[in-house]
Amino acid sequence: MTEPSGETAPEASEDLAHEDVAPSAAPGTPEDAETSEPSEAPETTPETPAAAGTPEGAEGAAPELSEAQAELAAQRELRARIEARKAEKGGPVASGAKLSGAAADLLAAVRAVEGGSASGGAFFEPAPEPARPARPAETTVRPPAPAAPPAPTAGALAGVREVLARGGAPEALAGPVAAALGEQAAEALTEDPWRLLAVAGVRPEQADGFARALLGGACGPGDPRRAVALTVWLLDRAALQGHTALPLDEVRAGLARHQVPAPEKAVETAISEGAVLVFQEEDGPADGAPEEAAEDEDTAGPEEGPSEPPLLGLDRYALAEESLADGLARLVRTVTAEEWDGEELERAVGGHGLVLHTGGEASRAEPLALAAAARERGLRVLVTVHDAERLSEEERAAGTAVPLAALLSGTAGPGRDEEGLLALDLLVVLDAPQVDVETGAMLVEALPDGCRLVLSGDPAVLGAAGPGAVLADALAARVCPRVVSRRPDPGPIGELVSGIGIGELNQVEAPGKEVVIVPVRDAGEAVHRTVQLVAESVPRAFGLGPEQTRVITVGHGGSAGTRALNAALKQRLNPGPGRFGGYDPGDRVAYAPVPGRTVSGTVLGADADGLRLRTAEGEVVVPKERVESALRHGWALTAHQAAGGRWPAVVVVLPGDAAPGLSRPWVYTAFGRAERHLSVVHGVDQALPRAVAEVPAPARTTRLRPLLAGLLAVPGEE
Structure with a gap:
């Protein structure tokens, strides 16, 4: 196939001259460690710290209330209202209290449910909702913005730094620890060193080392404080994969993998401390299946279906x-x-x-x-x-x-x-x-x-x-x-994506090069071809500039992940010394104002307040202390970062190490981001059609x- 323009530039003409059909066959297998978690939830935040020494948040707050702070404050305000409403249903379990009162009832319920002698549903019936007063016919009042959270005081930060130094942890964690644990963070960390796990990116083995440095022989793998912190950490990790709760047995298995000697007792301790909640749901016709359907079943069971396994949640x-x-x-x-x-x-x-x-x-x-x-x-x-x-x-x-x-x-x-x-x-x-x-x-x-x-x-x-x-x-x-x-979604791209949705990776006719496959042998060639497509081939064939094209790949790491691709794309499209924390005016960036939300933008410059970006939501200033943790280059994105967006041209990069991260929803999402043109840099051989046919999204x-x-x-x- 020749370029639509008739040009035959070396190499560039090859990129759009391969098959113009859907990727039903082509290259490699994976190697990127970050592709092993299909949900990709962590990828929506900029760099998830790999070690305890990598802080995720800023040590102080900007003097003005930013949009990101407004979002976080609004979330806190909601949680406060929900907490107040929950308190009306029955007081919370006091932290550190012995197993009594509501906590004892809770544990008795879960034990009874596990033993089959009772159902826990009665313990979690919702309270009647209070009636809301009628709203006025016309309301145009805009409430004041929520107050910004107070920055940790100098005294609190100094105390945390001192405790971190005694435990051999990096001083850079002081800000995140103070933000996570509050003004009394130093005392809390001294009393319970495993609370270091509350900081994003800190791993259990790092918290264990910190605890040994502070407590010496007074701690061990069965320490109740460790059990509680690890239980919460497991549920936090599950939230990154999209879960709001985990089955009780799965949490116990996770604790066992971290050498907790008595996982059952550890879970009970976490419940009695009020660190986690236990739930028991009923699975029967009331689940949402119509009663008529239940009655029509040849094997219809009793009125109330069997109970689901107990769940633990935050x-x-x-x-x-x-x-x-x-x-x-x-x-x-x-x-x-x-x-x-x-x-x-x-x-x-x-x-x-x-x-x-x-x-x-x-x-x-x-x-x-x-x-x-x-x-x-x-x-x-x-x-x-x-x-x-x-x-x-x-x-x-x-x-x-x-x-x-x-x-x-x-x-x-x-x-x-x-x-x-x-x-x-x-x-x-x-x-x-x-x-x-x-x-x-x-x-x-x-x-x-x-x-x-x-x-x-x-x-x-x-x-x-x-x-x-x-x-x-x-x-x-x-x-x-x-x-x-x-x-139906129109055109060859719509036809291709519709087939993927039902598990079929079909060949489609693409006379206008709407869909193009670019086979590659290895990750290095994948990066080279991707840059060539964005900078030369797509602009020449479709008149679309690099700013109208997005690159989508499976993970951040690896030799053809977002880091490697963004470095290569910056060098070609906007070379510079990165004088503003690694960024230059004109750089395309992905900004995470809060975890879980990615905003695309372009760097305008920097001043005393931070890095200035132009986004579709307006001009944004990223405080300089947050640049490293909240920003990354954004010519190349993960599919989760790209979900919800759409661009005239999309280049999907599938190097050999991408195969473990592929699933039908991933391919459907990545391919569906393209409006006019889709190039697939294909190096995963039969892993692509296999993922589309056989790998659904994890439940x-x-x-x-x-x-x-x-x-x-x-x-x-x-």
Whole structure:
């Protein structure tokens, strides 16, 4: 195949002259350690520290409240409200208390459940939700921005540095430790050295070494403090993979792998200390399966199905899931059903408070049409998206669509009333698979009674970077209408991606070089070909500049991961000395204002406050102390970082070491980011079609589905 332009530049002409069919055959096998975790959740934050000496956060806060700080403060405010509400259900277990009262009941319940003599469901029934006062007809008050969290004092930092020095840990951890453990961090760390595991990136063996240096022979592998810290650490690690809880046996197995001598007792200690919570869900017809379906089964069992294995979870995710379930149930119950004419989606939204809409890229037109029709009805309507780059100029100017993060932080969107509720009658959430459980809880908490909510997205893409599976769980609970779009994605790319969604990697006709395969032998050649495609071949063949092309690869590490690719792309596209913390004006960057959210931008320059970026959300200043931890070059992204975005041209890089990180959702997501042209730098041989056919996304362990099914027992439409 020749270049569309007719040019035959050396090498560059080869890149778009290979097969113009879907990648059904080609190169290599993997080697990148970071590709072994298919969920890729850690990749959405910039560099996850590999050692205890690598701090993840800044030691101080900027004097002005940044968008990132506003987001974090809003999250804290939500958690405080949920905590207060949870306290009404029964006081918390005091840290360090002996096994008594509520904790004793809890342990007795889980033991009884494990022994088969009782069900734990009764211990976790939701309390009746308090009635909300009616909101005024018109509310346009925008509340003040949440206060920035106080920076650790000099005294607190000095105390932490002294304890770290005694334990042989690097001084650079002082800021993150103080931020994680608070003003009394030095005392807390002295009393319990394993609390060092609360800092992201610190590994158990490092915390063990720190504890031995501080405590000497007074500590051992069975130390109760170690058991509690490791239990929490295991659940934190699970959250990075999207889980909001873990089966009890899985936690015990994890503790055993870290040489905890009595895992069962360790878990009991963690529960009695109030460090983790235990849950028991029921699995039966109320799970969301219609009663009619249960009755039709030839092997229908008793009315109440068998209990699921007990789960352990962290308080923050348990509270978020419960708050989200309560909020969704509130919307369902408080909406006034109306007869709306129009398409299927419009009719469903007229009669229900919560509607789920699924489909591919072309289906986004349907919720947008719904929003326009609802505005014509005089309703207050807003559309929110995951990635600000997806907004059109018209939407930006009119304010009819805003980024979800900006809506939650209060920097965009409608006014709120005195309760902090958004002045909306209908909210349409696009890219719903990218909403994690904490974000979902914050969003639903901000919606007034009677507001309609539409969650719209493609269930086949990779899930949220954070824990939870909001759209998938709501679909599985079957408690509200689901409208399935049947609009096919157009063109060869749409045909290719649609086949991947059902497990088939088909060859497609691509007469305009919409899909091109570039076979490579090794990672070095993969990097070379990728740079050539971005800088020469794609611009010449399609008239698309490098800024309109994104490179997507499996992991950050390895010889063809984002680090290696970004270094090569910078050298070719924007060479420079990196005089601003490794960055130069014009560099393409990926910025993580908070863990789990990536914002693409371009470096403008630097000043005393930090590095200035231009993003789709406006100009952003990254404080200089956060540049190393929150920023990386962004010509090349992981699929999780790219999810929710779309670009005219995409180059997907699959070196030999990428094979273990491939799955059907990964390939579907990466290939589906391309609008006009997709190049696949292919070095994984038969691992690609095998992943598409045989490797689904790892299941996430969550509690939202049974919570929703328990609150909304009547099955919805399918």
